[in-house]
Amino acid sequence: MTHALAAAWQDGPRAVAARAEELLADLPRKADRTPEQRRLLGAAVDEARRGRSTFMAEHGQALYDALTHARTRYLWLDELVYAAADLLDGLAPTREQMSAESVLAQADKEGREIDQAIFFAGVLRHERAGEHLMDAALRPTDRSLALLPEFTAHGVVDLGPLRVELDGHTAHLTVTNPAALNAEDNDLIAAMDVGVDLALLDDRVKVGVLRGGEMTHPRYQGRRVFSAGINLVHLDAGRISYTDFLLRRELGYISKLHRGVLPVDADGNVLAGHGTHWSTRTVQKPWIAAVDTFAIGGGMQLLFAFDRVIAASDAYFSLPAAQEGIIPGVANLRLPRIAGSRIARQVILSGRRIHATDREARLICDTVVDAADPAGPADLDTAVAAAAEELSAPAVVANRTMIGLAEEPLPVLRAYLAEFALQQGLRLYAPDVLEKTSKFGRAT
Structure with missing residues (x-):
């Protein structure tokens, strides 16, 4: 199963995700980019995210089963998304990438959490994987x-x-x-x-x-x-x-x-x-x-x-x-x-x-x-x-x-959470949100 997943990822969206990362690596920090640089990066990132979404729609259940040993292991949210990043390079941000983002103000981040949102939405949209993930989060810490x-x-x-x-x-x-x-x-x-x-x-x-x-x-x-x-x-x-x-x-x-x-x-x-x-x-x-x-x-x-x-x-x-x-x-x-x-x-x-x-x-x-x-x-x-x-x-x-x-009913809640997982991730980096929170931060 893991070999088939790796092949499906490598043969499809992996190359697109890699191109976006290569482009990002050559750019200055976010605040110093030209409008053209932002446009090119935005197009590359959107294409990569489209590929991740398609992959999760097609292979999300199999991926979740691989990460949880056929749903016999229960992982916390961070453990699960980082395990996915380790298994399939470029599918989700790594610990190192998220650590680099964590020290930045919200407006200065690259929005890698949106890629986490794509992953979790993809898991929750699959019935067996989504319900197992919801159970995992119900465990006592x-x-x-x-x-x-x-x-x-x-x-x-x-x-x-x-x-x-x-x-x-x-x-x-x-x-x-x-x-x-x-x-x-x-x-x-x-x-x-x-x-x-x-x-x-x-x-x-x-x-x-x-x-x-x-x-x-x-x-x-x-x-x-x-x-x-x-x-x-x-x-x-x-x-x-x-x-x-x-x-x-x-x-x-x-x-x-x-x-x-x-x-x-x-x-x-x-x-x-x-x-x-x-x-x-x-x-x-x-x-x-x-x-x-x-x-x-x-x-x-x-x-x-x-x-x-x-x-x-x-x-x-x-x-x-x-x-x-x-x-x-x-x-x-x-x-x-x-x-x-x-x-x-x-x-x-x-x-x-x-x-x-x-x-x-x-x-x-x-x-x-x-x-x-x-x-x-x-x-x-x-x-x-x-x-x-x-x-x-x-x-x-x-x-x-x-x-x-x-x-x-559980299916209703799971379906809602799947869409919420994606849309909230997108809203977290929406221009209007960044503008409003920046004003609030300056006011305090």
């Missing part, structure tokens, strides 16, 4: 498994941008990135993956709660904030990774919130396709989101994966991704189902802000607590505790599983 004994012993783990605490049968995940208004960056995504794992793997936990911590920002000093979405300063600086942030976020911890964690044994091997009991494939638990102040962008996206959303009356929700130029994760799949097509278009395409007291907010959150009441924060805590008690009922997990199957 190595750091989660290493920290689980500490969490079990002490009931608290500090992950830097995230704190995980056990209170009775409830795991409280508190985002602690105050300098950036709890905006998401690479480090927070990695921490969220671990925090969700710990809550799902600890048998004492019946319900998980996510809430933003208190701010140090002068405008919100001492107030809790749920999330300001993607960290645009980091995006401008080139510190938002396509694989470790944009793709891992959707396939990793958000999918775990929705679909559960896939258990592994002491050696990291998936446990025979089922969870802690023979009747369950993944370990699932109900989740509550407690929203203070605002849930912007990625913060609002998160709410669609939760079983209960509780908000303060002065909170608001928005998805300014279209204005920023990117795609708001899986929100385009979930929000039309939750709130209807018209509202979804207003929020996603036009940036409409929904306040917790708006009539339409009832489609986004379940409970609104009066923030003007002196006891407001305490009442929000009380509402969270009551919801956690209600959702700890034995039949909740089975029923949320069935709701998930009805609302979002």
Whole structure:
């Protein structure tokens, strides 16, 4: 199989990809290129990417099987794409090429992550390969498994941008990135993956709660904030990774919130396709989101994966991704189902802000607590505790599983993620995005 793949790659798109690399090697840095140099390079790169896309459409399943030993090995996203680069020279960027890109501002990069996007989209479009890849991302991380004994012993783990605490049968995940208004960056995504794992793997936990911590920002000093979405300063600086942030976020911890964690044994091997009991494939638990102040962008996206959303009356929700130029994760799949097509278009395409007291907010959150009441924060805590008690009922997990199957069948999610993987990679390097993030970076 590997020999046939190599032959198909070498006899077709490999030469085109090599020509693009040769042309790039002879050019000055991106900012110093002439319009004609940019035109010639752009045409060569487009031709190479067309060849990669065609190859993945025809051979993506066979390639994935070769990389995973006929789907008997589970690889993390970075492991998989670099293994592909090692196997077929020029199909995807190497570690060395990505390392060179990582030190550059977003506008100065060559956009090699687009080639990673072509690879992942190609894998996800094949049913068997795509579902196996989605399962691979549901495994607990190595750091989660290493920290689980500490969490079990002490009931608290500090992950830097995230704190995980056990209170009775409830795991409280508190985002602690105050300098950036709890905006998401690479480090927070990695921490969220671990925090969700710990809550799902600890048998004492019946319900998980996510809430933003208190701010140090002068405008919100001492107030809790749920999330300001993607960290645009980091995006401008080139510190938002396509694989470790944009793709891992959707396939990793958000999918775990929705679909559960896939258990592994002491050696990291998936446990025979089922969870802690023979009747369950993944370990699932109900989740509550407690929203203070605002849930912007990625913060609002998160709410669609939760079983209960509780908000303060002065909170608001928005998805300014279209204005920023990117795609708001899986929100385009979930929000039309939750709130209807018209509202979804207003929020996603036009940036409409929904306040917790708006009539339409009832489609986004379940409970609104009066923030003007002196006891407001305490009442929000009380509402969270009551919801956690209600959702700890034995039949909740089975029923949320069935709701998930009805609302979002796996083939539908996989097809969406395949297109998202490609389009988000392209948007990451679109001229309008680079212009907007550069302005934001200069403003800060």
